[in-house]
Amino acid sequence: MICKKKDKPGEGEYNKMEELMVAEKTPTFEVKQKSVTVFAPATVANVVCGFDVLGFAVNAPGDEVVMRVTDKPGITISKITGDNGRLPMDPAKNTVSVSVKHYLESIGRSDLGLDIELHKKMPIGSGLGSSSASTVAGLFAAKTILGDDRDPIALLPFAMKGEEMACGQGHADNVAPALFGGFVLIRSYEPLDVVRLPHPKDLWCAIVFPDVDVPTREARQIIRKKVDMKDAVTQWGNVAGLVSGLFMQDIDLIGRSMKDVLVEPVRSMLIPGFYQMREMSMELGAVSFGISGSGPSVFAFTRDEATAQKITEKLQSFLEGMKIDSFSYVSTINDAGPKVIG
Template identity: 85%
Template sequence: MEQEILHNTSSSQIKTSPLRGLGGDSIHVFAPATVANVVCGFDVLGFAVNEPGDEVIMRLTDKPGITISKITGDDGRLPLDPARNTVSVSVQHYLESVGRPDVGLDIELHKKMPIGSGLGSSSASTVAGLFAVKTLLGDDTDVAKLLPFAMKGEEMACGHGHADNVAPALLGGFVLIRSYEPLDVIRLPHPKDLYCAIVFPDVDVPTREARQIIRKQINMKDAVTQWGNIAGLVSGLFMQDVDLIGRSMQDVLVEPVRSILIPDFYKLRELAMNAGAVGFGISGSGPSVFAFARHEDTARQITQLLQRHLTALKIGSFAYVSTINDAGPRVIG
């Protein structure tokens, strides 16, 4: 199986084709949640899942400019001000790049996934908005051209424009960010029957704070270990070798620090591995954790065990089971 290479998609190199008319007056788009880092691949690996995700309804309006008329599912935490919302800010950057800065748009954002979950909540919203405006305006250029604009949203959301959430949310599948300067993204193959079990403990781990506690300096021995695991994980994906994928899901740099923020992390890992998980780790900055499994039944058993343990700790949780989502965003209405 060959990888798909998406070279040099920095915003300065984007040349979109002229917009050839409108794709209707409104559109309804879903974009998926993502698991970033994938244990050893801090800021360079991520994959999309089938659920949860966010939805955007976008309408053309006669009045120039972007408005956000409704946000649901956020408990009032997200701003309606288009200058402060990741979706509208990213869409505005896109409109300026294609020479349509005065297009009138109204946006409804429907959060179908937990905010601050470590599942790329801001990425899903941003990607849904960008895919919506691209489709609504009839722009048939490669969807990968939207990636730099999506990264603008990540920069606003967490202070760092990383792509390990937005790239898989936008492109679908399993993604490697080989380089950020210039931006060089590679879509990797993966075993089709690999299941992901995700559990989100209902505790607060803000992304900005989770990034700040990461060590700024590492020793060479740890770096070599990490490089070997990243190479092993990518090799396992290419070789369809689930055992190699599992052996490579070890993190000696970030997980030892971030695990402190997740209730009973090592007990959760023990439960998952004893139940047949291939590998286990933190999703993004947490607090969500995930495990790979060979079978759907095993994945569901893992989520049940982890939720049961969290309940005993008096911590609520949400659980999801999914294969890797190769589709990325899609129009649903």
């Protein structure tokens, strides 16, 4: 299986990703270690104006997968924690095991026996790429066990299989940043074409998850299928401005560009107090404010950690007054992606 690259790994544009799904001769991967523990990060998808095409990784929260080689061929799941019993133990129905199965088949190692422990360290249904973090951690663990030293880009099609199972559609705006780290643009899905973008190093992210239910599938169904040309032009300008601001390291331009006239006006109705939280955040010095993925999590970019902390504290206090529990996270953009932690 091949992936053509125009530039060096992690910086250039990746083309013809569909070729990764074609069965071709691959090196024979042998077991290099018997067990591994991998962390994969949460992600913010859409990034306000970039619906389905932009996403970035954060340092916290994230998920962990412990994977061990077993004597019996096939994939098993022996333990899942932190999910309150919501995730299936059946390997045929879990996004982690299904993605790993596709990966093993692609490299001719369906004979391998693997046991999976999944430790959810982040809320399910939060809009922070929960299923993506789990899936990427599992794929990276299998890759590590087999000593597969190819670029992680090779795992992306299999991670998207997990997203298809979780959300009904195999979008890459969560799994790509979880897999590569950093800020990622999905330039095209047919063919799949992924670009990693630069970003200001002093850009901080404040995230607040209001503990209310906003299922991803339902959140997609309320989005308009047709838009006015005027709104489309506004959105194109904002996406172009955001990408330009990232390349130019211009935080003011990033802030001016993070406006969504297509999706946010509809999805914001599912998030209690959304516009009040945006006003509070901007008054405290946020560069921008928006919905993370399909919600209900919201996020703000700031220029420093102290401002991000103030924003999370203010928003959590506001939600508490509405009798809504919440979780908060403050982080810079995570450029590492998944990592071995044990």
